[in-house]
Every structure is written in structure tokens, then in C-alpha cells.
Amino acid sequence: MIAERLQKYLVIGFVVLFFVYLFGPLIVMGITAFNTSAFPRMSPWDCFTAEWFDVLMQDARLMTGLRNSVFIGLGVVALAVPIGLAGALVLMQARPRIRPWYYTITIAPILVPGVVLGISTLLFWDRVGLLLGMGVDSIFYNGVFLTIVGQATFISAYTMLIFIARLQRFDPVLEEAALDLGASHVQAFRKVLLPFLKPAIGSAAVLAFLASFENYNTTIFTIVQSSTLTTVLASKVRYGIDPSISALAVTIVIITLVGAVMYEISQRRQARKEKAQQAVARGELKSMTKQRSFFAEPAFIMSALIVFAGLGIVYFAGTIGVDECKAIVKAEKQAQIKLRVERRQQKAMFERTAEQIGAEQPDQEDVQDEEKVKAKGTEGYEGIFAPQNLQEQAGDSGVEEEKVKAKGTEGYEGIFAPENLQDQSGSNQ
């Protein structure tokens, strides 16, 4: 009995830990978006602020990337949804012997590393452009075009899976009935099959857009000179991080949450509608009652209110008193540093007296602390872990020293570039 209860608690503990692992990082990141500290961190907490959202909005590179991402996302939807639909319809009609091959080839892009897809797309269109004698300014060298095509390669496979799942529930008799009643093939397709597939088209479009929006591995190769939100983000994150990136994450999480809630609501509506249809078919109901509009759903109104109220409160709270608070924190920090310096002076004095006495005992820890403070001046610990500092640090550690020196200001960028590796393997000889 006790063992059973213990087991139950263990299971619940595991589930809780799992969800902490899943959401903890996002929550911590979300919180750092509201701290004034220039390095994203949760503790020590400086001031509550919404200023990082303004910083985010004013970041021209990010905004350009965002525009490109949206455009590419729409392009991918326009390409991947019809292709996925066609792919699923062809699969349904393919002969049994061809079917497994066809299926394997079309599903393969999901499993092929994104890096490989990106490279192959880039090379292929490069050669096509060359064969057609097009210049470098033609569409085949355009990052946006290449990215749309490259992403659509595997996103079409996602959309195809969605259509297959829906088509498996399609009753072909419906289409035959339409044809018997004199509809043309195109009419049967448009008036029978497409309406049946409408929910799947919706989900496929949303999924395609989201998958395109967050893709990095393929995009980084196909984007060439252009940029998307993810590529801009990646270069930002690699070369120094600040809380405006956290602010972006908060925005995305909120949009996702809203999307998930809306999806859930529309799913419930769909279920209710189908139930009512069945009731009508059984003769229990005379006719379908008209459903209220999506935006009049109580759940939708509730969640919209919560989101708007939450955003409003946070933004309002984040704009008042920030400067005062910052001034206070700054003063506190300066006081701390002053205190430390004073303490150090005292200690030095003490040591000097101790030296005079003859007992020498330097306090290692304190000296280190001091150096950091000195090096960083008034910033305190801030920026200790900024890339440029890491570079200095890496420089101390033997082997990497040469490489960093060789690459100079480029930071880590080229440490592992083949030429460096060559150098090294040469020196190994």
C-alpha cells in the first residue's frame, strides 16, 4: 500500500520535473525580458521595465528579417499547400507497387538534415541559373526565392501528411455521386473534395507558415545575401546577447499561446457542428441552428480580455518609475563598489601593518574580486561573460591562444575553419 502510494508520488514528481524542464527555460527567459540589466539574467534583479520591447521594435535588422520571414512564410504556404495536396491525392491513386517508393521519397525530406537540403537547393538552382545563362542578379541567386523553394521541399511533406490523414476519412462515393449527377471532374474536385479538405487546408497552411518561420538550418544556406528573423537572431545570439531577444521570445510565446487557445476553440466548434449535423441527419433536430461567430465565443472573448489586460498592465507598470529605479540601483552599485574599494584599502593597510609585523597572508579571493571590479569599472559583473571577454579567457588557455591571435578581432568565428585545422594538423606532423 505504501509502496503503491510512493510510486504514485514518484510518477507525479517525474511529470512535474518534466514540465519544469519544458517550461522552466522559457519562463526564465521571459522574466529576463523585464529586467533592466543589460545582460539577460534573473538574479540579481535590478528594475522592472518594458524598455526591451522598445529596443526590439527599433532594431532595424530584426524588423527587416521579420518582414522577409513573413514574406517567405507566405511564399512557402502558397507552394507547400498545393504540393502537399497534390502529393496526397497522387499517393491515394498510385499503384500498389509504386506506392512505398513514392511514399519514401516524398517523406525523406523530413528526415534529411536541413543543412543538406539547404546546400542541395543552393547548388541546384545555381547550376540551373548557369545553364540558362542567367546573371547573378537573376531569381536563381535570390535568397528569398531559394529559401522559399528550399523550405517548401520538406514542408510540403508535412502538409502532405496532414492531407493524407484527412483523405483517409473521405468517402469516394460522394465524388462518384457528384459525377453521376452530371458534375464535371473539376466541379467534383472543387465542390466536393475541396470543401471536405477545408479544415486540413487550414491546418496545413498554419503549420507550413510556422515551420517556415522558425526554420534555421535550411535557411542559413539558401538565404545568401538576404536575412530572415532566425538568421538575424542567430547572429545576434552568437555575438553577444541582450534582453531584447528575451522580449522577442515573450512576444512569440504569447502569440503561440493565443494561437493554441484559438485552435482549441475552433476544434470544439467543429466538434459541436459535426454533432449537430449528425443529430439533423438522425432527424432529432429540424435544422442546424446557426453557430455564433467565432469572435463571439465566450472562450475567445475571455482569452482576448486576459491577454490585452495582461499586456496593458505589464506595459504600464514597465514604463513608470523605471528611471528612478535605475538611478537607485546605480547608486547602490556604486556604493557597493565604493564599499569594496574601501574594504580593500583597509585590508591593504592591515596587510601592510601585518607585513611590517612579518606575517604575510594575502587574501586570494578578495584580490580576484577586486581585479574584476577594476577591469569592468562601474559595470560590476555585467558583461563578464560577453563574448569578447570569453575571447580573452580563451586566449589564456594554451592551444586556442594561437588561433584567437591568428583570427584577431573575428572572435570565435574562424577558430574551426578548415585552414586553421590544416595549420594544426600540419604542426602535428
Place this chain on the structure above:
Amino acid sequence: MVSYWKNFFLKNGTAVALFLIISVGVWLFMMIILPQLFMLDFSIRANVPPPKFGTEEHYYTLEHYKYMLFGSAQASGTFNIIDLTVFFRTIAAAIFVTLIDLALCYPIAYYLAHVAIGGWSRLMVLSLIVPFWVNEILRAFAFKIIFGSTGVINNVLIAVGVLDSPYDFIRNDIALWAGLSYAFILLMIFPIYNAVESLDKNQIEAARDLGSSWLRIHWRIVVPHAKPGISSGCTMVFMLTAGALAAPQILGGPSSLWFTQIIYQGFNQAGNWARGSAYAIILLISCIVLVLVIMKIFKVRFGEMMK
């Protein structure tokens, strides 16, 4: 064959048939097959600038594959230890990450499918999707924040007294493993969840009534039933982890490198596209072979896995 096409057009009508053929044709040939073949062709040719493509200097050669094994021509005789190490470490780490994910996800999937109750379970499944739609870069960024030297984890550990000074999680690859396991965890959980959910609860009840221990119930009933889901989850997580680029770039310590990063550098810094393609093909083929071998060992068929 001719009659088949005729039938195809008849069955769909000309307009729809054309739409199907063109869409699928473009997808299959222009987007999937030909690009891969071009990449293969590119990887077995000498590395020359674009204007010389197709000329005699663009001859066929296996030098890029040789380079992966033996390094540059001057250093002949020894293996290209750096690239090979990175390659095998990437594969080993990807397997490791896959196993972590499996160990984490199997209990959760079982719990969500059979233990949790109604609305609560639905809410949990829905909430699983949220982290998945947060950008890959941002997820890695979140791990960089919490594993940093002033990050939450170090602060907590120091406050509790486990550590005296911040531990460098990033340099020791712990942040990378945590981030990679996190990145594709949902691709493990959903296939297993779907497979486990379709198991009839009565089977578990029956086994329990007949006196099986819970370990035996899982080993003999749940796991065999969920095998297709487990293998498709493992395949996806392994392939995507081995091919990951964002997380290693952001979370990788200064001295650890992912194989995709070498490919990336081949393209962006060394300017050696041919070698980059050769490495990409090596990555692709070795991953596929490994997956097929493991599927063979565990007797899983590709067809049933993809359901």
C-alpha cells in the same frame, strides 16, 4: 503504362490531372531528387570557382572524401583526426541525446495516454506544443541564459551550497546536451503518445490481474505495442540532432564542434563548396545507414513506422 496515364486523366479530369502531375513532378524532381543528385555530382568534382564549371578543370575526383579520411595531401599517411573526431563525436552525441529523450518521453507519453484523466491530460498535451513553436534559436538562447555563469542554475547551486564558484556548463557541453534534448523532445513524445494511446487498456488490466509486475507489463505489452512509435520518434530525434546547427552554434563550448558546423564553415568561410557538399553527403548517408541498421536489429519495418 499508357492506359494507366489515360485512366489517370479520365479519373481526375484534365485540369486536375495536370495540376497533380505538375505539382508532384516539380516537387519530386526539381526539389527532391535532382538537387540531391546535383549535390552528389558537385561533391565528386574538383573545387573550382563557378566560371570554370563544366570546363576541364572541373574534373571528377574523390579528393573531398579522401580529405575527410586523411586530411590534406601533404599530410598523407595519417587520418584526418580532427574531422573524424568531430564526426564520430557528433554521431555518438546524437545517439546519446536520442536515448535521453526516449528515457524522458516514454514515461510521460504513457502517463498522458493512460494515467492522466480527461481534460487535464488534454491540457497537458496541448501545452506540450507551445515550446515547440518557439524558435529553435530562442530555445537555445534560453538555455544559454539559465546555464550561464550568473544563470539561474549556478545561482541556485551556489546558494544551496553545492558549488563554491560557478560551474562552466557551456564549456563542459552540459548546456549543449540539455539544449539538444530539449530541441526535438516533442518529436519523440508525440509518436510514442499516439502509439501508446491506441493500446487497449484491457490488455494492461488483464496482465495485472494475471499477476504481472509493472515492469513486465511494460516490457511485454506496452513497449511491443508502441514499437513503431518509439522507432519513428527515435529516428526523427536522431536525424534532426545529428543535423542540428543552431543549438551547437549557440550552446557549443569553445572547443567542441558539431559536424554540421564543419559543413557550414566549408561553405561560408573556407569557400570550398565541393568539400562542404561531400561532407553533407557523408553525414546524410551515414545517418541513413545507421538508422537502417538499428531498425534491422530491432526488426522494425519502415512502412509500419510511418503510420
